[in-house]
Amino acid sequence: MPVVNFAAGGIATPADAALMMQLGVDGVFVGSGIFKSGDPSGRARAVVKAVTHYNDPAAIADASKGLGEAMVGISARSIDSQELLATRGW
């Protein structure tokens, strides 16, 4: 039975999305990586371009230009202990 495989979580740049495609997924879901960026509309379009042309480094580089700020991850160490869902391992 064919199973469609999507990647999601932490994808913030067109290159991230292309890397997932190179690893063999059928597509990517990108949420906060777009909404928490400086230019959500432009970044969404760039991710689409990078996914379509995931094997074309020049196209990925071109799609990555002029997108403004990317989503920045939040380090678990910087979160107040009362805000953490789990404290083990930190």
Next chain:
Amino acid sequence: MKRTPVVGVLALQGDFAEHAALLRSLDAAPREVRTAAQLAGADALIIPGGESTTMATLMDIFDLRGPITDFARSGRPLWGTCAGMILLADRLVEPAPEPLRLMDILVHRNAFGRQVDSFETDIDFAGIDGGPLHAVFIRAPWVAEVGPQVEVLAALDNGAVVAVRQANLLATAFHPELTPDPRAHAYFLEMARVAAA
């Protein structure tokens, strides 16, 4: 001397991988097409099933509408399955997407109903021997009108036209790439061989 035709599969969205796999099983030479340059070297092109509005949007973003139109007008074979049939149409019952306007047909999107109305059935396909073809219809379109140059290759018992051909252009409302039966792809490959000879 006969050579193996290079069959491009438009790889913007949809089930292009399944088309390529079936072509490989026939010892054909599939090529994923995402750019005009990749299209230029192909002898034939398949526009796969998927979501027609998404595919039309991506064709515009990547400037493929003109090159695909020129490709069809050059006489090279073009085959649209499901969403691909919608894109090959001259006109649609629905206001979107903007089709390529290559085949003289009126196509009705989601003609059988919503996702829950998707179904499989066996159909007789003119030009394909060896018994009925098992056909998978997923939120499928049908052809509501055909022009005088268009040949109807398959219709359902209720009269719905689901496979048509107009010279080098072939369109099927169903997904032959989702069954292991390679006869529909062999039919198209023969069109490609004749055109490439």
